[in-house]
Amino acid sequence: MKFIEKFNIKKVVIYLLGIMFVTLGLGTLIILGTGTNLMKGTHSNHTSVNDSKTSNLSGINEIYVDVSSSDINIIPEGTSQLKAHLYGDMTSNNKYTNSKIQCYKSGNTLVIKQVEPHINFVFFSSNLKLDVYIPADYNKDIKLVSSSGDINVNDYKLNKLQCNLSSGNLKMNNINADTFNYLSSSGDLKADKLTTKTTTLDSSSGSININAFSGDLTAENSSGDTNIEYADFNNNINVHSSSGEIALTLPKSAEFDLDAVASSGDITTDFPITVSGKDGGHKLQGVVVNDKNKIKLDVSSGDIKILN
Structure with a gap:
């Protein structure tokens, strides 16, 4: 009798009904979101994207490109106008509207933005690319932002170049900029022939490789190797790495003051150095x-190499 008194049948029924309604609700959301029909199965939607915009650059001091899921290609053109071309394929197992681009002026800034389709609870894939044709003689500011995609930029002489990537790689070739800023959550940076006055690099996860470089450098790399090769050198350098090797290649004629610390790793140099401090x-x-010229290198876990 005591067991029966404690065993409340009414409460059990209520709990079971609650579980049933929650399960049915979740199932309905999944079915509606994924476009699954119990009788017909799962369907998929495929579409091709082809959208373009043009704009003149009169009064423009900055070109700001912001995309979410596309690769960005910055291409020099011998024209007076800018052209943005978004193209590629999209596939989903639910209905959606095509991705498009907006191009508008905001003060002295020309904004080029990708407008994504609204998709919920679906499998989604795309291979979209955004080609931005900018007059080759444009020499002011460019800011590039990508949430999930690669960035390629070549053959420009600019006042300022800023590249922010959440997940993707940045490739650069023959870039001359007074200021270059790079911010990356996950991805690699590879640059050849990069000439700057000041460069700031901040990478959470990924390798940094710059060849034929010049300019003052401040770099933070949380996880990944950092390899910098100077074409000519008369600069200050400050590089910190939490986990990864720092390799710095300088011309044989380089002159500098060195402060290098490898908490868990070795330090080697090809240069004859008058030592003022050494610790094992x-x-x-x-x-x-x-x-x-001041060079400060600090790595928590990894080696430091100073080469010529």
């Missing part, structure tokens, strides 16, 4: 010829 191979301080 994990710390190296000294001067090569003179201390006009």
Whole structure:
């Protein structure tokens, strides 16, 4: 009798009904979101995207490109107008509207933005690309933002270049900019012939590789190798890495003051250095010829190499 008294049948029934309604609700959401028909199965929607916009650059000091799921290609053109062309294929197992681009002026900024389709609870894939044809003689500011896609930019002389990537790779070739800023959550940076006055790099996860480089450098790389090769050198350098090797290649004629710390790793250099501090191979301080240029390298887990 005591067991029967404790066993409340009414409560059990209520709990079971609650579980049933929650299960039915979730199932309905999934079916509606994925476009699944219990009688016909799952269908898929495929479409091709082809959208373009043009704009003149009169009074424009900055070109701002912001996309979510497309690769960005910045292409120099011998014209006076800018043209943006979004193209590729999209596939989903639910209905959606095509991705498009907006192109409008906001003050002295020309904004080029990708407008994504509204899709919920679906499988979605795309191979979209955004080609932005910018006059080759444009020499002001460019800002590129990508949530999920690669960025390629070549052959420009600019005042400022800024590239922000959440997940994707940045490739650059023959870029001359007074200021270059790079921010990446996950992806690699590869640059050849990069000439700047100041460069700032901030990478959470990914490798940094720059060849034929010049300019003052500040870099933070949380996880990944950092390889910088200078074409000519008369600069200050400050590089920190939490996990990854730092390799710095300088001309044989380079002169600098060095402060290098590898908490868990080795430090090696090809330069004859007048040492002022050394700690078991994990710390190296000294001067090569003179201390006009300052080089500070700090790695928590990894080696430091200074090459010529």
